Amino acid sequence: MSTMSGASRPGPPGHDPTAADHVAMQVALSEARAALDHDDVPVGAVVVRAGDVIAARHNERELTNDPTAHAEVLAMRDAAAAIGNWRLDDCTLYVTLEPCAMCAGAMINGRLPQLVYGAPDPKAGAIDSHYSLAAGDILNHGIAVTSGVGADESAELLRAFFRARRA
Numbered sequence: 319m320s321t322m323s324g325a326s327r328p329g330p331p332g333h334d335p336t337a338a339d340h341v342a343m344q345v346a347l348s349e350a351r352a353a354l355d356h357d358d359v360p361v362g363a364v365v366v367r368a369g370d371v372i373a374a375r376h377n378e379r380e381l382t383n384d385p386t387a388h389a390e391v392l393a394m395r396d397a398a399a400a401i402g403n404w405r406l407d408d409c410t411l412y413v414t415l416e417p418c419a420m421c422a423g424a425m426i427n428g429r430l431p432q433l434v435y436g437a438p439d440p441k442a443g444a445i446d447s448h449y450s451l452a453a454g455d456i457l458n459h460g461i462a463v464t465s466g467v468g469a470d471e472s473a474e475l476l477r478a479f480f481r482a483r484r485a
């Protein structure tokens with residue numbers, strides 16, 4: 319799967335994926351695998367600030383019966399607590415799957431400047447697949463987006479999860 323730095327995406331331009339992006343995404347993928355322990359859809363997210371992972375979480379919707387317990391929301395909560403500020407300036411969120419509208423909204427409310435995601439989500443993705451919530455034209459905060467990092471691994475995890483569920 320090809321990566322996309324955002325040349326054809328509205329809003330602030332993303333960057334070409336770096337080695338550091340791949341390292342951070344591997345941590346997010348480990349988180350995604352941890353969600354399988356409680357039969358949650360395997361999605362993981364980490365927040366990186368100044369080169370350090372300050373939060374790493376996975377989807378806990380089934381575990382906690384909480385419709386808002388997506389990996390991105392949980393990771394942003396932890397990151398905000400870690401830095402003592404709801405403004406996630408200077409932070410990059412890495413997530414294995416394209417964020418939904420709720421998570422994109424949370425990123426905008428946290429003034430997150432940068433998002434790196436893995437696989438597209440044709441069903442609920444609100445960054446590229448449906449809407450362009452990171453573009454900043456409607457909600458007044460643009461997020462620079464890089465996509466496709468670790469996409470194949472992420473997509474395979476999800477495929478295996480849903481295949482096992484159907485079996």
Ligand SMILES: [Zn+2]
Pocket residue numbers: 388390417418419420421422
């Ligand atoms: Zn979400």
